Amino acid sequence: MSELRxxxxxxxxxGIAKVQEAGLCGMIAFRGDLSATKVKNAVTGVTGVDxxxxxGCNVGGDNGLAWMSPDELLIMVEHDKAELVLETxxxxxxxxxxxxxxxxxxxxxFTVTGKHAAEVIAKLAPVDMSTFxxxxxxxxxxxxxxxxxxxxxxxxxxxxxxxxxxxYMFGILSMAAQEGSEVxxxx
Amino acid sequence: xxxxxxxYCGVTGEETEFxxxxxxxxxxxxxxxxxxxxxxxxxxxxxxxxxxxxxxRHVNGCGKWFHAARCTMTLEVFGTYSAQTFEPPKxxxxxxxxxxxxxxxxxxx
Numbered sequence: 508m509s510e511l512r513x514x515x516x517x518x519x520x521x522g523i524a525k526v527q528e529a530g531l532c533g534m535i536a537f538r539g540d541l542s543a544t545k546v547k548n549a550v551t552g553v554t555g556v557d558x559x560x561x562x563g564c565n566v567g568g569d570n571g572l573a574w575m576s577p578d579e580l581l582i583m584v585e586h587d588k589a590e591l592v593l594e595t596x597x598x599x600x601x602x603x604x605x606x607x608x609x610x611x612x613x614x615x616x617f618t619v620t621g622k623h624a625a626e627v628i629a630k631l632a633p634v635d636m637s638t639f640x641x642x643x644x645x646x647x648x649x650x651x652x653x654x655x656x657x658x659x660x661x662x663x664x665x666x667x668x669x670x671x672x673x674x675y676m677f678g679i680l681s682m683a684a685q686e687g688s689e690v691x692x693x694x
Numbered sequence: 695x696x697x698x699x700x701x702y703c704g705v706t707g708e709e710t711e712f713x714x715x716x717x718x719x720x721x722x723x724x725x726x727x728x729x730x731x732x733x734x735x736x737x738x739x740x741x742x743x744x745x746x747x748x749x750x751r752h753v754n755g756c757g758k759w760f761h762a763a764r765c766t767m768t769l770e771v772f773g774t775y776s777a778q779t780f781e782p783p784k785x786x787x788x789x790x791x792x793x794x795x796x797x798x799x800x801x802x803x
Contacts, residue, residue: 561704576756577702633708646703647711648754 511586514615514673522684524621528677529665532569532616533589535582537596539605541574549599550582553592564644564657573644573657581655581667586611615673617666619680623689624662630683630690632656637693650679696764701774703756715749718761719781719800743767745790745797747782750774763790 515528539546547558554572556565559580564573571583584592589609596607619627629636631649639645644657652675654668668676696709705711717739723731740746746766751759761779763772763786772793773786782802790797797803 576758579756633711645705646755647705647707653754 514670515677518677520681522686523623523689524619524627524684526680526684527618529616529618531586533584533586533611534614535589535607536610537580537582537607538578545600545603549596550580553595554582562643564642566659613670615668615670620663622662624664625693626690627683628664631679696769696771698762698771699774700752701760701776702758705755711754713751713753715751718747718749745794745799747799
């Protein structure tokens with residue numbers, strides 16, 4: 508089998524915040540009736556985290572569930588477990604209408620950490636970062652490409668975008684994180 | 695710049711996160727309709743100064759289509775509502791009436 512590689516092989520940039528390509532992450536795009544008990548049990552069963560509410564994002568270790576739209580979830584698992592999880596979902600969701608697709612290798616994941624991490628994001632996305640908090644996901648754009656991000660800790664953000672835009676994403680995040688470019692709006 | 699609230703994901707975002715989809719509440723006239731009806735459906739659009747209804751898509755977000763009621767002159771947004779409706783809901787009409795008494799748009803007022 509061919510060697511698995513993430514988009515930018517763990518590229519790192521250090522500036523007012525640390526931008527790092529996070530490597531391989533298992534991701535499953537899931538669509539279905541999110542209010543159905545069967546669906547809730549299946550997706551929380553494979554990830555071990557609580558069902559997120561509107562714009563919610565619950566992450567524990569490599570696993571997580573993110574609310575993408577009223578009928579869509581992003582299921583995060585370990586990269587090599589994704590196919591297995593799809594099978595588990597299929598078993599748990601017999602006779603339930605749903606769609607699940609392994610999109611692990613269609614995505615690039617970055618982490619932005621450090622004191623000015625929020626500022627780096629705020630420079631690129633039309634989002635009020637002063638009210639953004641842990642447990643929340645925001646699908647939006649970063650500069651010119653669609654992306655989603657959430658906080659995985661204090662001053663620590665995870666950014667997800669299409670793999671084809673990985674190079675662009677790393678470029679803009681690094682540019683926004685350049686040494687000496689802090690604005691100081693978030694204290 | 696318009697500030698719109700997506701009724702599906704509750705995000706209050708600015709214009710660049712959304713994409714305009716033209717006029718709202720257009721009734722389709724397809725095969726079997728008269729040429730006049732079909733022409734009206736295809737080409738005739740409102741171009742009001744004031745209250746207007748539009749379709750928008752939360753393109754850099756949840757991806758859902760929704761409706762927005764806004765003023766073309768002041769860019770004030772009166773409200774946004776679900777796409778699964780043939781006419782603006784009462785609370786949207788009331789919100790417009792409160793700010794623009796006597797408004798009318800196509801068959802709505």
